[in-house]
Amino acid sequence: MSELIEIEGFITCLTNARIPYTLALTGSTARGELRNNSGRYDYDSDTDILCIIEPDSISATLSCKKNYTHSIPLILMSACALSHPSNAVLSIAFDSLITNDLSLSKPDFTNTSxxxxxxxxxxxxxxxxxxxxxxxxxxxxxxxxxxxxxxxxxxxxxxxxxxxxxxxxxxxxxxxxxxxxxxxxxxxxxxxxxxxxxxxxxxxxxxxxxxxxxxxxxxxxxxxxxxxxxxxxxxxxxxxxxxxxxxxxxxxxxxxxxxxx
Incomplete structure (x- = not known):
């Protein structure tokens, strides 16, 4: 619950500073790779929250971030990262974005080398x-x-x-x-x-x-x-x-x- 409050506090800072952002889930659970953890040596599936910002908002975003020096389950990403087929990007659940101020859509990597x-x-x-x-x-x-x-x-x-x-x-x-x-x-x-x-x-x-x-x-x-x-x-x-x-x-x-x- 305290982590959720911290995330809400950071998002409020972005909103007050008029910094547009998109919140997205990523990780195995977000991808729908749900396991029943029935294996003898299994572990919990992971889910992360990405906060995606425009490149020109990075400096202002980091000004909000400087007030948070302890662990929060939030990961910052520049929107230009969506041009590359990293697993972090491929794992984003674009069909269920939490917020989408940046009007992001699922990237197409068909022509990627x-x-x-x-x-x-x-x-x-x-x-x-x-x-x-x-x-x-x-x-x-x-x-x-x-x-x-x-x-x-x-x-x-x-x-x-x-x-x-x-x-x-x-x-x-x-x-x-x-x-x-x-x-x-x-x-x-x-x-x-x-x-x-x-x-x-x-x-x-x-x-x-x-x-x-x-x-x-x-x-x-x-x-x-x-x-x-x-x-x-x-x-x-x-x-x-x-x-x-x-x-x-x-x-x-x-x-x-x-x-x-």
Whole structure:
């Protein structure tokens, strides 16, 4: 309840400053990828609230944001980010925007180049693997699961190079993947692998992904993915910062409402 009050306070600040904005839900729940959490090692689905603003409103918006130095489940995004097929954009539930002062509509990425689309789908792999280095043991389970699923999606993309929309887990379950054991795919998607098996499977899948020439070539399209291929461990912090700039067109410290961001 206190978080909701904080969000309302920030939105009131935007309204009083006459800053137009759009509030949108994003994440697996917003996409309709609802799970029953029946897997032995499942975790709660995530939902985030995006506050999308016009590029020329960024400075005024950050003036409102400076009064909030602690965690609030709100993420800022510049409207120009909607020109790129990041998962953050592909995940937006455009049919159920909370508010839409900016008159936004679902972007069309039909003509997006293969390299750009693959690079943006490689981004989550770069992001989650970069977090592993600094994550607590209790959060590594979720990270390995997300990494494994991202790898499955990338392998699916190599078989469907014309794909230009979000890759749903249901697609992976129904259509199968070449050279990947179907039972393993099902167990990963159902969150039904114990930690050691999940880690081992994830490492194998990640190695397999990085053997595809098309993925390696596409990685040069973005700084985050280029650094991931170059050295994901040594460049982990730069990768994370790059992803916020690429996805939200804002620095991480400007995008997130977290203490000492």
């Amino acid at each position: 293969t390299a750009e689309f693959i690079a943006y789908q490689l981004q989550p792999l770069a992001y989650y693997t970069s977090q592993l280095k600094y994550s607590k043991p209790e959060t590594q389970r979720r990270l390995y699961s997300k990494i494994a699923i991202t790898c499955l999606k990338l392998l699916y993309l190599t078989q469907h190079p014309n794909k230009r929309s979000f890759i749903y887990e249901q697609e992976l379950k129904l259509q199968g993947l070449t050279n990947i054991d179907e039972m393993l795919v099902q167990k990963i998607l159902n969150r039904d692998l114990p930690d050691t098996e999940l880690r081992d499977a994830t490492e194998r899948l990640e190695h397999q992904v990085t053997q595809f020439a098309s993925i390696i070539a596409a990685a040069d399209f973005l700084e985050s993915t280029r650094l991931y291929i170059l050295d994901k461990d040594n460049y982990s912090k730069r990768i994370i910062e790059s992803i916020f700039l690429e996805n939200n067109k804002l620095k991480r410290s400007d995008t997130l409402f977290i203490e000492a961001a």
